[in-house]
Amino acid sequence: MQRRDFLKKAGAGGIALGAGLAASGSASAKAEYKWKMVTTWPKNFPGLGTGANNLARLITEMSGGRIHVKVYGAKELVPAFEVFDAVSRGTAEMGHGASYYWKGKVPAAQFFAAMPFGMNAQEFNGWIYHGGGQALWDEVYAPFGVMGMPGGNTGVQMGGWFNKEINSLADMKGLKMRIPGLGGEVLKRLGGTPVNLPGGELYTALTSGTIDATEWVGPYNDLAFGLYKAAKYYYYPGFHEPGTCLEAIVNRKAYEALPKDLQSIVINAAKVANQDMLAEFTARNPGALKQLVDDHGADLRRYPDDVVAQMRKVSAEVVADVAKQDALSKKVYDAYSNFLTSSRVFTDISELAYLKARDE
Amino acid sequence: MQRRDFLKKAGAGGIALGAGLAASGSASAKAEYKWKMVTTWPKNFPGLGTGANNLARLITEMSGGRIHVKVYGAKELVPAFEVFDAVSRGTAEMGHGASYYWKGKVPAAQFFAAMPFGMNAQEFNGWIYHGGGQALWDEVYAPFGVMGMPGGNTGVQMGGWFNKEINSLADMKGLKMRIPGLGGEVLKRLGGTPVNLPGGELYTALTSGTIDATEWVGPYNDLAFGLYKAAKYYYYPGFHEPGTCLEAIVNRKAYEALPKDLQSIVINAAKVANQDMLAEFTARNPGALKQLVDDHGADLRRYPDDVVAQMRKVSAEVVADVAKQDALSKKVYDAYSNFLTSSRVFTDISELAYLKARDE
Structure with missing residues (x-):
């Protein structure tokens, strides 16, 4: 077949499949780099899955289609918990998930997601982008x-x-309580029984009494999941994940094969996606909280003081135990702790003092 | 002169001027778009001026040099307070400053910088990127x-x-007290005398007794300015600017002349610069605060409760008065206030409740 005929037929096929697919096919066809992004999220899952879509879109858009990134939901190409391995092998060039999912393979990875009573989002970005955190993550x-x-x-x-x-x-x-990871370990040391269940089973487990409680994300995701129909009391604050960083991962060889401008676009698209997701949650959570309380009768409660105090004490022990797993975990723990110890003093007289003053 | 000869001579000249300039000259020479960025900051001023440099660098880097952005400090091309006009006229394609500098021309602009007892950085980004704020700024x-x-x-x-x-x-x-803008109006209604002085005159004004007090930015910038040598007490929190947004401005015609990929690069470079500056301040402020207190004897104090309470009451009145200036100010004020009223409820049970729990 002549090249011109082939293009004609391909074009016709594209149109037959619908305008949306035709456009996507054509963007992909002219791409110099066709990348796959595997994710740990159900495709288009609000906030998290759509955050991965946003990252892919930013790369494609800023590169004028020179990189075309196709996003796969969990199980579409690989199961959620094989995302890291798939990117490591090069099966996919990129991934989107959370670093604490890889703790069985790399214990030190946990510090790049969330730590009980650890950094909030602003402090974490300070540590990663200007406090030496990124160099440790690379290592x-x-x-x-x-x-x-x-x-x-x-x-x-x-x-x-x-x-x-x-x-x-x-x-x-x-x-x-369904509470995975380090938060679960804290619960255990408080005398509770942590359970790990996938998101899709939480509703049934709560209504059947298999579990008494579950954490999930926040109002925006919790409302979409309908958890208010299965449990009455909605406790705060989420001491166990005080600013969870979702991660973008890139296969290093695929990255190094890119020209410098496209490398910069990939790195900076992840930075934009980072900020954009927090902005989206910040904008969506308040309305969702109002619906949960006003329309669905969620009973909003603060954890009692003695529970908070004990959670804080035990959390410090649990996080310190991560450092005992290997030398690299110790190194990252020390850096994380030093940054947090220093930044807390300023957070207390800036963000905290201000929010208190505004709230009084 | 032949084109080849011209290039040769230009190249030789570049080398004579030093490798740094030659590299910069060559990047600029091949640029399809040579843009100027005028700023309201002294060239390379820590945090703010370097933030503008960062934005220029990101655009040049992601575009592979197709746009070359040259940064001008205040007075290099135009005085600080003519930055907006210069970009409006097209004298420069971009600017970096703060929207409250343009309040004399556009009262509604103030809502896009900082409001006394207003949104913090995270809430502001939520409003701008996902809460309708950007559409109002455009308007x-x-x-x-x-x-x-x-x-x-x-x-x-x-x-x-x-x-x-x-x-x-x-x-x-x-x-x-040297405290410009709306914060100054709050001080006035508390019985004080607000004074406006450029940063370079603060030290002398404090030591001579011309002023009793001055606000500036935060520990990182205040340390660099040596203000601790001229005044003893360092008060918090900065109710008057609880998360000041610095702005990037772009001449719309220059923007519209760009192809889509470069348009996306300009918009997203500003998003990266936004996040990056906050991360830098978050990482640098704690160490600077420690130096100010431990090495330079700054006496850290919280504003007394009755001062905070009155500042909060009066701030609400001062901000509401901005809304009375014109219909557009009223429209932006209403949107800003609605977003803040809603988001505060969630901030109180998330960021505030968490930081309190961590701090107890």
Whole structure:
């Protein structure tokens, strides 16, 4: 077949498939670099999955289509928890997820997602972009041929949905709660039973009594999930994830094969996606919270003082235990802790003092 | 002269001027678009001027040099307060400054910089990027052929340097303080005398007793300015600028003359510069604060409760008065206030509740 005929037929086929697909096909066809982005999120999942879409769109748009990034939801190309390996192998050039998912492989990775009673989003960005954090992240992922970087942030998450009132520390004993990761370890040391369940099973587990409580993300995602129908009390603050960083990962060889301008576009698109996700959650959460409380009767509660105090004490122990896993975890823990110790003093007289003054 | 000869001579001249200039000259020579960025900052001023440099660098780098942006400090091409007009006229394609400098020309512009007891940086980004703020900014600047957008953020600023202890509201009466804009109007209604002085005159004015107090930015900039040598007490929080947005402005015709990919690069470079400046201040302020207190004897004080309460009450009145200036100011004020009223409820149970819990 002549090239011209081939193009004609391909064009006709594209049109038959609908204008949207035709446009996407043509953008992809002229791309010098066709990249796949595998993600740990259901395709188009609000905030997180759409954040990954946003990152892909930014790269394609700023590069004038020279890189075309196609996004795959969890299980479309690889299962959620194989995203890191897929990017490491080069099956996909990029991924979007959260670094604490890879703790079995790289314990030190956890510091680049969220730490109980750790940094908030603003402090984390300070640490990563101007406080030495990015160099450590590079070091942690280097053995896997993967580059990790912030690709979104949820801000302070909510404590979660409870079918039991928490009036004191005693109520945490025996509590069966879906809370994965380090937050789960904190719950365990408070006498509760952490359970790990995928998001899709939370509703049923709550209504059947398999669990008494579950954390998820925040009002915007929690409303979409309908968790208010299965539990009454909505606790805050989410001490366990006070500004969760979602990560963009890139296969280093694929990155190094790009010309300098496209390398800069990939790195900076991730920075834009990072800020943009936090801005979206910040804009969407307030309205969702209002709906949850006003329309759906969510009973908003603050964790009692003795629970907060004990969570804070135990969280410090749990985070310090991560540092004991290997030398690299110790190195990242020390850097994280030093930055936080220093930045807390300023946060207390700036953000905290201001928000208190505004709220009084 | 032949074109080849001209290039040869230009090249030789470039080398004679030094490698740095030669590289910059050559990047500019091949640029399809040579843009000027005028700024309201002294060239290379830490945080603010370097933030403008960062924005220029990002555009040049992501575009592979197709746009070359040359940055001018205040007075190099136009005086600081003529930056907006210069971009409006097309004398420069871009500018970097702060929207409250243009209040004499466009009162509504003030809402896109900082409001006393207004939004913090995270809320402001939520409003601009996902809460309808950007559309209003576009509307406010449209008559001038200028596009405005966030190009940096300082975070919560400090209250300022005082040569008098502030123990109660009574101590604000008669206080001569350098505090421009709406913060100055708040001071006036508290019985003080607001003074406006350029940054370079603050030190002398404090030591001579011309003023009793001055606000500036925060520890990182205040340390560089040496204000601790001229005043003893360092008050917080900076109620008057709780997350000042610095702005990038672009001449709309120049923007529209760009192909789509370069348009996207300009818009997204400003987004990166916005996040990056806040990250830099967040990383630099804590160490600077420690130096100010430990090495230079700054006496860190919180404004007394009655001062905070009255500042909050009066700030609401001062901001509401901006809305009375014209219909557009009223429209932006209503949108700003609605977003803040809604987002405060969530900020209180997320960021504020978390920072309180961490700090107890």
